[in-house]
Amino acid sequence: MESRRFLAGHANARLLAKDKAIGLLELLGSFGELYGPVRNGGGSSTFRAVKKPADIDLNSLRTLLPPKKILYPPTDELLEFTADGGFRSKEETGPARIVLFGLHPCDINAVLTLDQVFSGRFEEPRYLARRRRTAVIGLDCLPDELCFCHSTKTDFSDRGFDLFLTDLGEAYFVRIGTALGDDIIRAGRDIFQPIGPESIDQYKDKTNRRHAAFSHRVELVDLPHILELDYDSEIWESLGRKCFSCGSCSAVCPTCYCYDVFDQVNLDGRSGSRVRIWDSCLTNSFARVADGHNYRQDKSTRIKLRYYHKQIAFVEQYGRPSCVGCGRCIAACPAEISVIDVLNAIFREKVVK
Amino acid sequence: MNGVPVATKPDPLQPNRAHVIRVQRLPLEINLFQLRFEDEELNLSFDFKPGQFLMLSVIGVGEAPFAIVSSPSRRGLIEIAVRQSGRVTTALHNLKENALIGIRGPYGNGYPIERMRRSDVLLLSEGPWFGALRSLRWYILDNRKDFGQVTLVATADDAKDLPFGDELSWLGDREDITCRVCRPAARDAEGQDHMARLIAGLRQTKFVAQGTYAVLAGEPAHFPPLWDYLLERGVSKDKILFSLQRKMRCGIGKCGHCSIGYKYTCLDGPVFSYWDAQNLPEVI
Numbered sequence: 001m002e003s004r005r006f007l008a009g010h011a012n013a014r015l016l017a018k019d020k021a022i023g024l025l026e027l028l029g030s031f032g033e034l035y036g037p038v039r040n041g042g043g044s045s046t047f048r049a050v051k052k053p054a055d056i057d058l059n060s061l062r063t064l065l066p067p068k069k070i071l072y073p074p075t076d077e078l079l080e081f082t083a084d085g086g087f088r089s090k091e092e093t094g095p096a097r098i099v100l101f102g103l104h105p106c107d108i109n110a111v112l113t114l115d116q117v118f119s120g121r122f123e124e125p126r127y128l129a130r131r132r133r134t135a136v137i138g139l140d141c142l143p144d145e146l147c148f149c150h151s152t153k154t155d156f157s158d159r160g161f162d163l164f165l166t167d168l169g170e171a172y173f174v175r176i177g178t179a180l181g182d183d184i185i186r187a188g189r190d191i192f193q194p195i196g197p198e199s200i201d202q203y204k205d206k207t208n209r210r211h212a213a214f215s216h217r218v219e220l221v222d223l224p225h226i227l228e229l230d231y232d233s234e235i236w237e238s239l240g241r242k243c244f245s246c247g248s249c250s251a252v253c254p255t256c257y258c259y260d261v262f263d264q265v266n267l268d269g270r271s272g273s274r275v276r277i278w279d280s281c282l283t284n285s286f287a288r289v290a291d292g293h294n295y296r297q298d299k300s301t302r303i304k305l306r307y308y309h310k311q312i313a314f315v316e317q318y319g320r321p322s323c324v325g326c327g328r329c330i331a332a333c334p335a336e337i338s339v340i341d342v343l344n345a346i347f348r349e350k351v352v353k
Numbered sequence: 354m355n356g357v358p359v360a361t362k363p364d365p366l367q368p369n370r371a372h373v374i375r376v377q378r379l380p381l382e383i384n385l386f387q388l389r390f391e392d393e394e395l396n397l398s399f400d401f402k403p404g405q406f407l408m409l410s411v412i413g414v415g416e417a418p419f420a421i422v423s424s425p426s427r428r429g430l431i432e433i434a435v436r437q438s439g440r441v442t443t444a445l446h447n448l449k450e451n452a453l454i455g456i457r458g459p460y461g462n463g464y465p466i467e468r469m470r471r472s473d474v475l476l477l478s479e480g481p482w483f484g485a486l487r488s489l490r491w492y493i494l495d496n497r498k499d500f501g502q503v504t505l506v507a508t509a510d511d512a513k514d515l516p517f518g519d520e521l522s523w524l525g526d527r528e529d530i531t532c533r534v535c536r537p538a539a540r541d542a543e544g545q546d547h548m549a550r551l552i553a554g555l556r557q558t559k560f561v562a563q564g565t566y567a568v569l570a571g572e573p574a575h576f577p578p579l580w581d582y583l584l585e586r587g588v589s590k591d592k593i594l595f596s597l598q599r600k601m602r603c604g605i606g607k608c609g610h611c612s613i614g615y616k617y618t619c620l621d622g623p624v625f626s627y628w629d630a631q632n633l634p635e636v637i
Contacts, residue, residue, distance in 0.1 A: 078366050081412050087455045089364035119358035122605035128360040159356060231634055258609030261602045263415045272413060274366075281609060289600045290417070290439025295635065305612065308634070313615040 014185055014192040015199055016165065016172040025053030025101065027188040031135060032097025035070055037063050047100075056101060061141055062328060066254030067100055067107055068114060071130050074251075078126070078261070079274040090273070092126040098134040104141045106326040108161055109154035110254030111136065116318050117257050135180055138164035140206070143214050146327030148340055150211065151218040154324040168202045218343045220321060224312045226346060235345055240300025242335045247280030249306070249329035249337075255322040256280070281305050307342065365605050368410045368455025369395055373448050374430060379516040381481055382437060384446055385422075387430040388456060401425050402463030403488035404596055404624045408604045409433070409441075410455035411448065417441040418601040420623075421459065422484060422517075424491035431456070434484050434516055460604040461623050464489050464594060469566050472592075473501035475555070477579065479547045479571030480537070483507050484516040485596065486570045497529050501565075504531040506554040508547045511536075533558065547571065548578045555582065562587035569595040573637040580627060593627035597636065 016024060028034050034053065037045040037060035045060040047067050081087045103111070115131065118124035138161040149155040157164060162181035165172040174192065176182050185192055250256040260279040265272040279286065282302050287295035296302045314322040323339065330338045370391040377385040388409075390396045401407075401421055410416040417439070423432035437446045448454070466489075474493060476486050493500050505524065512518040512534055525532045535550035548571075567583050569576060573595065583593055599611035599618040611618035614634040621629075630636040 079368075081410075081455075083412055084453065086370040086412065086453060087368045087410065089367040115358055117607065119360075122365040122607065123358070123360045123362050124607060125360040125364050128358055132357050132359065257607065259602070259607070260610075261416065261608070263413060265413050269413075274410075274416070279609070281612075286610060287600055289598065290442060295599060301635075305635075308615065309609075309612060313612065316615050 012176045013195050013199075014174045014176070015195050016174050016192055018171060020191040021058060021172065022053055023191040024188060025056055027184065027191070028099045028101060028135075028137060029053060030187075031184060032099040032133070033095035034099045034101060035067070036101035040064075047102075058102070058139070060102060061104075061144060062146070062326065062331065064328075064332075065252055066110060066326070066328065067103055068110065068254050068257075070098065070100060071111065071134065072114060072118075072127055072257065075275055075277045076126060077273045078276050081263070081272055081274065083270040087274070089125070092129040094130055094133075096133065098130070099137065100134055101137045102139045103136055103161070104139060104149075104326075105157045106147075106149045106152075106154050106324040107254055108136060108138050108157040109149075110324045110326070112160045113255045113318070113322055113324070114257060117255075135184075136161045138175075138177075140164070140166040140210070142210060144327070145215050146330045146340075147214065147325060148216045148218050148327065149325035150214050151216070151220055152321065152323050152325035153220075155210075155214075166203060166206055168199065168206055171199075173199055173203045173206075216340050218325075218340055219347050220311070220343070223321075223343065223346070224315050227308060227312055230346065233346065235342065236300040236304040239303045239337060239342065240298060242337055243282065243299050243303050244335050245282050245284060245299055245302065246334060247282045248332040248334065250280035250282060251278060252328040252332040254324060254326055254328070255310075258286075281309070303337075311343075365457070366603065368408070368416070368457045371454050371456040373450055373452045373454060376448075376450060379434060379484075380514050380518065381516060383434050383484070383516045384437075385516075386433050386435060386445065388433065388454070389430055390456065396429060399428075399431065399459070401459035402466055403492045404463035405459040405461045406604070406623060407431070407433070407456050407458030408460065408601075409445070411441055411444040412453060412455065414444040415441045416455070416602075418460075418604055418619075420485065420488075420596070422487045424488050424495060426492050426495035434487075458604065460619055462621065464568065464624055466492065470499045471501060473560060473565040474503050475558075475560060475565060475567040476503070476505045477551055477555070477567060477569050477571075478505075478507045479551065479575060480508055480510075481515060482570040482572070483509065483518065483521070486568060487517055487520075489568060494527075494530065502531070502560065503529065504533070504558055504560060506533045506535065506551055506558065508535050508537050508550045508554075531558065545575070545578070548575050551579055552582045555586075560586075563589075564592075566592045566594060569593065571595075573597060576637065584627075590628040590631065591626045594624055595630075596623045597625055598623065 034050050035047055036050055036056035038048050038055050039045050039057040045057050045063050047063050077090045079087045118127040161177045164175040258279045259276045261276055263274050310322045371388050374389050375387040379385050406418050406420045408416050409419055419433040422434045435442050437443050509515050512521040533554045535554045537546040537550045567588050601611045602608040604619045606617045606620040
């Protein structure tokens with residue numbers, strides 16, 4: 001038998017001519033319900049289910065909400081109950097297969113973070129079921145002034161995708177991450193071409209241009225220790241005065257997962273469901289207990305918790321900070337608080353610009 | 354899709370069917386609820402450590418965390434002591450005996466009873482928090498030979514006005530535990546006198562600080578003078594233990610509400626040591 005030579009680089013990459021991109025999107029639609037960034041009226045874009053692949057915006061940089069909303073819906077039924085029957089776990093319902101198209105490296109890394117949160121000792125079966133049925137098609141990008149994913153080391157994906165597309169100008173360089181990605185490539189045999197030496201050069205060139213395009217650098221390596229040492233920094237007081245406690249930063253954050261729970265009773269008065277809804281640690285009631293005591297009454301203590309949780313608690317629990325540098329919280333904050341300014345201020349200055 | 358975790362266990366948020374077996378009125382408008390799972394297997398297998406908590410659902414109202422006040426050394430009925438303070442506790446107080454409820458758990462770390470074996474133990478409680486040490490107290494007394502000297506110091510205006518205060522009177526008759534009840538000055542809202550009396554009670558107690566565990570129950574904001582005294586006497590920071598309360602919606606480290614500094618109370622607590630606390634912001 002002929003010995004088989006596995007050439008990781010060449011075997012796991014293809015070229016996709018730009019005019020064949022629509023062909024790929026149509027092909028992806030045959031693998032499951034296709035979600036991708038769609039341009040809104042005001043110039044923003046949103047991840048949504050697409051009926052026409054042509055609606056997908058291939059040049060979208062930052063969607064309003066991250067793809068977590070598809071894997072971890074803003075509201076979700078956890079349990080059903082009846083007065084006599086007690087509680088029954090609700091299984092995940094949703095498309096049999098989901099294809100998430102257009103995730104940038106920050107978002108792919110964020111999904112990997114959510115995977116860690118919802119697995120482990122206590123598994124969240126609904127999230128994991130949906131996640132298992134989801135294919136991830138990554139897409140590279142050039143950073144704008146709100147991006148700092150190279151500082152958070154989430155500007156590259158080495159896993160977490162089935163296919164990953166890098167824009168080389170005339171064509172996409174397609175990395176194949178999984179056997180499912182390979183299935184897609186094989187199903188679309190006629191739209192992909194093999195890569196050649198010049199594609200590798202172009203890929204390197206794109207990588208270098210991308211690295212050079214970041215306008216901010218945020219120091220994160222020593223951050224947990226600095227935050228601990230400077231726990232009483234006046235930065236938090238000044239941020240507390242600016243923050244509106246609206247929770248927008250949590251809603252748009254691709255790794256924020258905190259939730260609240262309430263029981264919803266049906267009109268028969270004897271049955272109902274337990275519902276989970278996204279919550280934010282910035283809201284006043286987040287740490288308030290039944291007798292009325294609020295462990296974080298002061299706004300500054302709440303905004304501080306947000307940073308401490310992302311930058312210290314996460315490192316302790318999961319080995320890396322949870323911020324992926326996507327810049328969504330900066331774009332969404334009505335008080336114009338910027339995580340880049342805050343983190344830099346912790347190192348360099350005493351006040352936040 | 355390679356590498357995506359697979360769910361292999363049952364839904365951890367699914368409560369098990371259980372019933373309120375008996376309700377007993379305690380002082381301070383606290384009710385003792387005796388609970389039992391419907392599934393007899395579950396009653397036998399429900400294994401917990403003193404200091405752990407459960408999540409209890411009142412059907413149609415909601416779910417809340419409650420410390421277990423019975424001891425794993427006495428299986429069969431699970432006991433919780435509940436004051437009426439919010440929606441779920443009010444609904445729970447209105448339930449009739451035999452009512453169907455939901456229970457899941459146990460959760461949290463509990464007291465480190467394996468580490469505490471063969472050590473001397475100080476059980477120190479401020480007023481109405483006397484009941485908070487009940488599970489551990491019974492566990493220790495039921496496994497008495499596994500522990501060294503056991504000393505209980507409690508503050509109370511009158512023991513019979515405390516939840517489980519009746520247990521104090523006949524604990525005093527036992528020879529294998531030293532009990533001291535100290536009366537604080539009247540109307541001591543700041544708890545200063547409670548702590549001063551606890552310290553005075555400890556001064557009259559012979560104990561070897563080295564290797565001794567001191568378990569505190571009270572309002573955490575009142576603790577600092579007691580901490581100082583114990584540290585001065587030479588008790589190790591990791592052997593000064595106390596349980597903290599926070600808002601909890603899930604009990605399993607997902608909802609985020611119970612965070613204290615860098616920790617989740619439901620996973621890393623609710624029992625913390627002074628060593629944890631001194632490195633942890635937001636404890637008191």
